[in-house]
Amino acid sequence: MNEIVQVKNLQKIFCKGNICIANKINLSINEGEIFTILGKSGSGKTTFLRMIAGLETPDDGEISVDNKTVFSKNTNLSPKDRKVAVVFQNYALLPHLSISSNITFGSKASKDELEDVLEKTKLKGQENKFPHELSGGQQQRVALARAIINKAKILLLDEPLSNIDTELRSHLRTELKEMIKAFNITALFITHDKEDAFYLSDRIAIMHGGNILQVGTAKEVYHHPKDLYCANFLGKITQLEDNTFIRPEHIEICPNGQFEAVIENIVFYGSFYEITINTGNKILLVHSYNDHLEIGQKIKYKFNGELLSF
Structure with a gap:
């Protein structure tokens, strides 16, 4: 490349x-x-x-x-x-200029080039409006169009x-x-x-x-x-040994699990449950889709994903 x-x-x-x-x-x-x-x-x-x-x-x-x-x-x-072209957080559109003028501001783009960019950014028909008349998505497209038209x-x-x-x-x-x-x-x-x-x-x-x-x-x-x-920043992890960790989705609560634990807490996050389990000598986080788990329940679990070592 x-x-x-x-x-x-x-x-x-x-x-x-x-x-x-x-x-x-x-x-x-x-x-x-x-x-x-x-x-x-x-x-x-x-x-x-x-x-x-x-x-x-x-x-x-x-x-x-x-x-x-x-x-x-x-x-x-x-x-x-x-x-290079920069698109800032607030899009930095000029409120007193039309959409077409915002796009071509500081540019030597031709009318045909403007038409092409308007078409590709789905802004055709919006060119005579002003920024405050557009939705957030349309304003984002204007900022991108302005950056792209300068090649x-x-x-x-x-x-x-x-x-x-x-x-x-x-x-x-x-x-x-x-x-x-x-x-x-x-x-x-x-x-x-x-x-x-x-x-x-x-x-x-x-x-x-x-x-x-x-x-x-x-x-x-x-x-x-x-x-x-990096491991902590990208998602939750649980420590197993001194330098060994595992992500919550790689611990599975199941009847045929190799290890035993007790559920200490359950938090519902919409698409999954975050379960805190006590193994007797450590606390583990588990992500589960099981609707039938309860605090205080004895469960079995197993590891079904790669361990992280640092």
């Missing part, structure tokens, strides 16, 4: 408090993929995106976009010369779904992925939300304390976390 973004030994330290936001990061993004930086608030992910965009200056390292160095010791191209090589998305309620979020997430793939554009997506990352991404990088801890597909990082932090 062609690597469209290459980052080498990227470093950024904020002098106030001597906080390391990027600690010699090495990373590559393939052409046409949706690549996600997943991390908690303060992990450095948004600063990383801003350094790719040219909105923040690194202290050291190199950044290349489409085989062209955009930052090094001797180079620091402006955002408009980097072939950027990479689309940078800074938590565009973070301020949206749960019901609409699922719909917009689907639309976002469909449009990115339809335009065959490379996207770097920044989020703290694991569900968004798992749904959207071809690959995920887990970031913490200015470091990239692990890179892989959603399945790879979830089932084969490289360390205890």
Whole structure:
């Protein structure tokens, strides 16, 4: 695969408090993929995106976009010369401009190019309206259309779904992925939300304390976390031995189980129950679909998935 973004030994330290936001990061993004930086608030992910965009200056390292160095010791191209486009959390639409004017703002796009983008983003017929007249989903499409019409090589998305309620979020997430793939554009997506990352991404990088801890597909990082932090961040785990852990869905309560325990607590989460069981010398979390379990009940259980060791 062609690597469209290459980052080498990227470093950024904020002098106030001597906080390391990027600690010699090495990373590559393939052409046409949706690549996600997943991390908690303060992990450095948004600063990383801003350094790719040219909105923040690194202290050291190199950044290349489409085989062209955009930052090094001797180079620091402006955002408009980097072939990148940023979609911010609030979409940054101009309220006094029509939809078509928002899309073409700062662009030299032709009328035909505008028509093509309007068609592909399902905004045809909305071009003469103003941002406040559109739904949240339509506003997201306008922000994407504006980014895409400038023929950027990479689309940078800074938590565009973070301020949206749960019901609409699922719909917009689907639309976002469909449009990115339809335009065959490379996207770097920044989020703290694991569900968004798992749904959207071809690959995920887990970031913490200015470091990239692990890179892989959603399945790879979830089932084969490289360390205890990654394992905990991506889902609940239960400790079995000193350095051995298991996920709750890999413990099964069943009549033919090898081990015995007593149910201490049951929490209903809609699609499953989270069961706390006491084995006599440890407490385990179990995810179950069984509607007939009760607190105080004696049960048998077995392990039916891979153990995690660190």
